Amino acid sequence: MEQSILNILHQVAHGEKTPEQALDHLKLAPYQQLASGLCLDTNRGLRTGQGEVVFAPGKNDTQLQEATAKLADHGQPVLVTRLTQEQGLNLAQAFPQGKLCSQAGLFCLGQDLDLDPPWPSQAQVLIVTAGASDLPVALEALGTGLFFDLDIGLISDVGVAGLHRLTPHLAALQKARLLIVVAGMEGALPSVLGGMLGKPIIAVPTSVGYGVSMHGLTALAGMLSSCAPGIAVVNIDNGFGAAAMADKLLL
């Protein structure tokens, strides 16, 4: 960024740009205003290393389609997250060449995301889920990771009520550079893995559970309170955020 400012200043120094032109250039906003009221951050990829991803909640079908189309116009694959069943179907109808992954609430255009089991169980980034009910969140993380071209896998249903199910995966877990651990209810799995393995863990609490699980707040608070070092936490059900963090860490 500093370099590009310097370039512009040199152009001014060399008379290639007037000061007024330079100012205009400095003010040129790298975004695109859409007719439906949205404002796309079209070169976020340049600035932060990850392109803008469309967050579906609160957007109507027109806005979702316009955002998808405009981002696709820039020639990059497009990912839409947190789609409801209905939003997803409408989007898939509008872009039949895209791929809808309903369970994960994802739609992807311009890249082929394969989220069906069996999943890779050895990878640089391994997603681990405590229970089968945590799969939608784990799949959001898997899909996001694949979208960001991560070497990413998924081991499911190995929670603390039956920890021995982890045994055949221990070698793979030890070889991974980073774990994404997805758990609801009391959210104890990140603590246990953190204590056993010493790998850095991005913990994803899920809203699985009832009563005092309080829609994931208990798992979230438990993960943040963990007595094992090497755990950082993202929002409840935020599989996207975990994969995005993993991507940035491994860049």
Place this chain on the structure above:
Amino acid sequence: MEQSILNILHQVAHGEKTPEQALDHLKLAPYQQLASGLCLDTNRGLRTGQGEVVFAPGKNDTQLQEATAKLADHGQPVLVTRLTQEQGLNLAQAFPQGKLCSQAGLFCLGQDLDLDPPWPSQAQVLIVTAGASDLPVALEALGTGLFFDLDIGLISDVGVAGLHRLTPHLAALQKARLLIVVAGMEGALPSVLGGMLGKPIIAVPTSVGYGVSMHGLTALAGMLSSCAPGIAVVNIDNGFGAAAMADKLLL
């Protein structure tokens, strides 16, 4: 008010009113009891400078229509807020000359509210939203401001994940007298604008987000905890309240 009491007392002193008549007059309530059980505050405009606005939640169609009709009888435009889709359509059917703005949950009779984009991006009062998902709340503020004859505009989708989108609007923001900043999730935009611009800000947290956003409580608490001075906050999703506050401040 004191003057009007004094007038009545002079009338008593001059024998123009008996004490009993004066008492009746002093007791004359400036409101109207409706058949459906509502009690309209018909001269709130005189007392507080803003006429009564109809709050739709919990009211049935009969009550909404009676309230709208009676307020219209007083010859003033009528605004109904927080309408559900169904309430809104029924009201629009009952008063075809009125205007329904579904996304904002507003219905207006006797005044023409135009809430379609593009919106004015320079005004005395500028509404700024962090994301496109915050638009319903921003439009409630915009519609309310227009109803109160404010010089009001709207800049959308310029949140902290891509602050450079603010750049082309900096001059307009500096010229505004007051900002209404609408944001969900972590609600950081008012802090950032407060630190950059020094303008007074009415911050409106929205319920956009999930998990630990807790239906807007996190954005609300964040805005109230802001380290930047010159920020005051209204209830979650309360676009109406922000515009009403702006109106009173600029009177």
Place this chain on the structure above:
Amino acid sequence: MEQSILNILHQVAHGEKTPEQALDHLKLAPYQQLASGLCLDTNRGLRTGQGEVVFAPGKNDTQLQEATAKLADHGQPVLVTRLTQEQGLNLAQAFPQGKLCSQAGLFCLGQDLDLDPPWPSQAQVLIVTAGASDLPVALEALGTGLFFDLDIGLISDVGVAGLHRLTPHLAALQKARLLIVVAGMEGALPSVLGGMLGKPIIAVPTSVGYGVSMHGLTALAGMLSSCAPGIAVVNIDNGFGAAAMADKLLL
């Protein structure tokens, strides 16, 4: 209880008691009103199998000493719980033959409680703590269990950050009839032990931790949300309650 009522009724039938005397007898309260305003439940032991234990908070020294003395008058050992440092020292001064266990907040008169390490590591009831910071609560449970003549032991500092420390205790844990598991922070230890061992567990959350541990609420909620069956929970820091429950279960 039914039998004693029947006895009284027979005495009435046989003229050994007048109806009025019988009524007085039925009304005779098995308690003792103290001068300091307390009302001791002196035959709670008969009714519920456990004598009344003195709860110290909010009581002044006079009340604590009077309660201790009166219960001792009934010839039974006396246990006082949740003593502050100062309350404890004053009570120990008043009853030099008693035993004060400061770390556990306990004072005992008429029975010798030995709470010093090393503790028995094999017993019918085994207390297990996650960390050394949980010891005050574990010692309250140990002291209470000893007071109730339980066969009770204590294994300390074997939390999920280093589960292998459990290894040498696995045989003893498998032989125990009941575990009392004491943990703060995220409170994951009961889940892990429940999944591994299948023993019934009384889980005791502690207020150890900071920030989002929220004085034990996170550990409490985590234990209640556990995905492992066979866990029931008592109040935060309630070592007394866990031991009392164990005593009732093993009667």
Place this chain on the structure above:
Amino acid sequence: MEQSILNILHQVAHGEKTPEQALDHLKLAPYQQLASGLCLDTNRGLRTGQGEVVFAPGKNDTQLQEATAKLADHGQPVLVTRLTQEQGLNLAQAFPQGKLCSQAGLFCLGQDLDLDPPWPSQAQVLIVTAGASDLPVALEALGTGLFFDLDIGLISDVGVAGLHRLTPHLAALQKARLLIVVAGMEGALPSVLGGMLGKPIIAVPTSVGYGVSMHGLTALAGMLSSCAPGIAVVNIDNGFGAAAMADKLLL
């Protein structure tokens, strides 16, 4: 477990197994990976004394049916809990020989659970409910207890607003070894029974109530704060957990 490891080591010592074979054996996971992504803990019964029970929330019909079929393949009865109306009907259609108990959200295959009133009012484990609205939770406990072959009964609708309704059941309550007390709203019944009877109580708060009952949190907190000793608590509406705890305690 120690014995089985020792056996394997002896086989290695005697050349009956190569070290590599022994390692494989030690790594042999006692679970079964399903095509739908679930991982069944098939010998949990051996390890913890209670077979794996299928938790329905978040699972689709395919997963529920596959899990039910696979567990049935191991020749043991299968219990599915927390079924929605729709999940239950689909499961009952897939396994017509099974039994669906809609009010309790339970489905059982391979064992006949009879949950219709009148229920046994004398048993080793007695479930007591405060109100009729607490019945779904109580029936989940009853069905789970029957599945685990407990001697279990149910006394309904005897809450503190009319405690005299307990009178005819006092003898049975005194004879029981353990009470499961189910109550919503303020959740006072466990405290009252604990004070009167001295029996160990597993308290189950329910989400019955409104307003400040906060979906069972008030009953939960009240039960945990009880001034009567001998009470331990499970999660809100967790009838399954109470019966599983009772089963483990009485083994």
Place this chain on the structure above:
Amino acid sequence: MEQSILNILHQVAHGEKTPEQALDHLKLAPYQQLASGLCLDTNRGLRTGQGEVVFAPGKNDTQLQEATAKLADHGQPVLVTRLTQEQGLNLAQAFPQGKLCSQAGLFCLGQDLDLDPPWPSQAQVLIVTAGASDLPVALEALGTGLFFDLDIGLISDVGVAGLHRLTPHLAALQKARLLIVVAGMEGALPSVLGGMLGKPIIAVPTSVGYGVSMHGLTALAGMLSSCAPGIAVVNIDNGFGAAAMADKLLL
């Protein structure tokens, strides 16, 4: 109030007051501004039937003494509530003829409040406490009731862990017109008494307890959620409010 306005209007009609004098009179505020910044509501007794009581928190010694002296100047007894130990001693030194009741946090000038046990156990208004730790709150209620000349008594330490202690008091409880029931921890006593007696109950939750009692919030929520009708609740530890409510109800 209406009558007094009418009187003034008649005086104007009869020329006994000019309109301006009348206005002044109508504006004459029945309060007294103190040098220390306080504004006493000196004729609150006339308006609401209960004189102003001084709330001590946040006031310095000067303000407390000035308020006490000024209210005493109006010839009425003065009650100061929620005094800290230190505030109380300073006030007692300033007004040696007054009476300080430290445990209740009360100071009274111009009336003799006797709060020492034994307390009357038969009265129109009976205060009932669950435990001895609730006494400070009960004594605040007792002192306030005596200050308002209520026929008020106090029965202590009869909570649900030993309900039989209520037996000798049943006749008195049945004769009372109103009960004030004071309880901490789970706060079950009002529900139990409401179910047994059918008397109207003002329930006072106390901050007695620890952990999930959450400084009285659990008792408060439990009382509000009670399944027994005829219970209304005041703030945590608000013995004053309960007695003030009782006084207004029995006027």
Place this chain on the structure above:
Amino acid sequence: MEQSILNILHQVAHGEKTPEQALDHLKLAPYQQLASGLCLDTNRGLRTGQGEVVFAPGKNDTQLQEATAKLADHGQPVLVTRLTQEQGLNLAQAFPQGKLCSQAGLFCLGQDLDLDPPWPSQAQVLIVTAGASDLPVALEALGTGLFFDLDIGLISDVGVAGLHRLTPHLAALQKARLLIVVAGMEGALPSVLGGMLGKPIIAVPTSVGYGVSMHGLTALAGMLSSCAPGIAVVNIDNGFGAAAMADKLLL
């Protein structure tokens, strides 16, 4: 109650009852077990002065109809509360001679409740609502009060945003013995009326509002924190409880 026990004892003394018969009599439960699992407290009216009222939530149509029919069999009017739209219509169909008040969620058999406006505005007990949205709760209170034969009225829509609407009702408010004040949002009306009138107030918070109103918790907490004495509070939306309390207070 004591008298009836004494009578039985005299019968034993006179040989009119054997001790065993007396015991049976003392154990005779004044309730009725229903086939659908409910247990009716049929002489609650004798014991507490108010007959049992049927609480609809969580009961199926069979249970509601059986309870209604059995209570009607005892020759007393029956009130069912908190009916959903669907429960209410089914009940009205089953008992066509009964009266359904949908807005209040009430059904009454054997007594004619008229809840249509205009409502009496002068009565011993006056219900006052802040807004029209609070009417469902106010009508539950009105219907309950009429069911208990209270002299009860209702003044609607006079909240703090237009307090002058109270003026014509001041005389009636001053003449009432008790006010039931119903308000949502910030719940300020009880404080204001308490400060102005000095009448005892039963405050009913409602779930009217959005965002930080938190389903009535804010109004509830505000009413409990009120600086005006003479206010006691019931659960959120608990119009029934307020009227039941009023009935007991005025007995």
Place this chain on the structure above:
Amino acid sequence: MEQSILNILHQVAHGEKTPEQALDHLKLAPYQQLASGLCLDTNRGLRTGQGEVVFAPGKNDTQLQEATAKLADHGQPVLVTRLTQEQGLNLAQAFPQGKLCSQAGLFCLGQDLDLDPPWPSQAQVLIVTAGASDLPVALEALGTGLFFDLDIGLISDVGVAGLHRLTPHLAALQKARLLIVVAGMEGALPSVLGGMLGKPIIAVPTSVGYGVSMHGLTALAGMLSSCAPGIAVVNIDNGFGAAAMADKLLL
């Protein structure tokens, strides 16, 4: 700001600055790094219209004195807020020419703040407090307003328990442009004033109260939920923020 960038660009165009010099200039931070680790925002006044104010919590005496001295070096008056008693005395000793206002937690150097009563009761900005216990917060607002050269006054102790105390101030309140309303407990005063006067109100909840007042959260939530339009809210006890907001609004 744009102008200053343009100036620099012109200097580059005219060869008065090399591009590298320009870049340095653009990077020149308008702040001052202190030896004690603080980083002062020395030209915040230029940027936002209000100079940096020192927030005392968490700073040691060295840091407070260095910050005070450095800001004073820039020739502007300095305000320090939220000082503890001890911090304040140490600062006053270090800068004897400054003025310490202990009750408000303020220290001011280079300007004379007079916060002693009687306070101006007519001003452009009027602070109104509900009770005398709210004075520390009101004085923080008053001192801050005076520091910012506002025309500001203070009316104390006129809360809803005695609203008539407002009467003599009605004319002044009507003449003010903006009200700052400070209240604890239920925080009803802003609603009442908003309904009566129609003035814009900055509401400041205070932590005055106990129990369910929850350290000001109840007042805060009540103010945000207010049914009266024209109210915006700042953080609990944030008198500084209210005055800073007022200052920005009246610029």
Place this chain on the structure above:
Amino acid sequence: MEQSILNILHQVAHGEKTPEQALDHLKLAPYQQLASGLCLDTNRGLRTGQGEVVFAPGKNDTQLQEATAKLADHGQPVLVTRLTQEQGLNLAQAFPQGKLCSQAGLFCLGQDLDLDPPWPSQAQVLIVTAGASDLPVALEALGTGLFFDLDIGLISDVGVAGLHRLTPHLAALQKARLLIVVAGMEGALPSVLGGMLGKPIIAVPTSVGYGVSMHGLTALAGMLSSCAPGIAVVNIDNGFGAAAMADKLLL
């Protein structure tokens, strides 16, 4: 770990170990039981890559000194965290060769931690604080990072109220591999940096703030709700945890 088991199995196969010796070896716990009741995890470094760090809260001086001495006996440097002022001084007195950093609550033996300003402002891991009040938490992170031999620096006091203070650090921030961002109050700084820089961020909320900041919960929830991707969060004030996570990520 698998390798070491295989080695042991080979030794058994070769007769170098009897099966019983092998079992003992497998059971050999890599921990040390201390006389004071602690159980040190002495080879945690081998297992997880980071040695055990002593957590001071709840430990008495004897326990702290014994733990410190025993860990030092293993020849590795020792870090003690979260020391109170008093604990720290006693420890420093016991080990005069160690280094106490009071502001950070750290004590280190066997390694020299230098935490005095000026701190390195260019490093692989850069700690950034919003305000000077966040320094204690930032210094805990810095000290921990240095203890783990991280290349770590610290930039202080550059929060959103004056973001331009970041300007001179932009190059360093862009060159860092990982940011640790420490902020209290509304906790907006991680969002802003995440949006600007695209670097992975470990966000550390602090308890700096008052009122609705709720001891850091607001900052925590805000950071978790952030709209910028690439942020993961640790517990409130958990500088240690952030540095430990950074260390694991950069291994």
